[in-house]
Amino acid sequence: MDNIIAVDPGRDKCGVAVLDPSGTVLYQKVVKTDDLMKIIGEQLEACGASALVIGNGTTSQTAQTEIEKNYPKLELVEVDEYYTTQLARQEYWKAKPPKGWRKLLPTSMQVPPEPVDDFVAIILARRFLSDRRGE
Template identity: 55%
Template sequence: MSIAALDPGRDKCGFAVLDEDGKVLSQRVIETHNLIAEITTAKATYGFSRLIMGNGTTSKEARQRLSEVPALEILIRDEYRTTEMAKGEYWKANPPKGWRRLLPVTMQVPPVPVDDFVAVILGRRYLKESSEHGAE
């Protein structure tokens, strides 16, 4: 069983699909105006029925729009510190090259949006939470 995760934004959203072990099946940044089409297509491809969504600024609007997607349970989760964590994950996946490798990554700004990494973090947080509560 897979789950989807979304970091909603005004112009773009981070989106990821993960399996039950937290392995990333799909990860990308999508344009907010394509949200319903992208989620619907991904749902048909990966068969998830649960979407974990960050509670950021545009989460209410995103939730209203996503209510159009049939058979999709939406769970809201705290986004606290996910952007900082996502920058670290970006640099792990894309180590700096050339002179940039001499600078600490904490002093660098990723050259691309990291919203998709935020979505992965939200999804993995949820899976960890679920396994901890399921193990009690």
């Protein structure tokens, strides 16, 4: 299996991640929706991928149409986004633990100070990988 690109599509911004077959994150970023096709192209060139995993949220259909038009050879797989935002917040705090006074509050009561769409993309990719492995 090759690397995979994962996208959490949104109206204004998208989370993008590239993972290798073992689930290791090679790239993650929150990008403007207008830049999504360019970023996918850059990541295809840099990391290679045979599949693109995309969340099934509100703007998914629009994004899928654009991706199919621009990258017709890429396998497009839709993945359920259920509960991914909550999981992404947990992953965010693991990757970037709170500092200062924020350490005193439970992270479950805090909202990350930046978008977590890239962490959602990682979760979508890992769901896809575990489904492929039959876990």
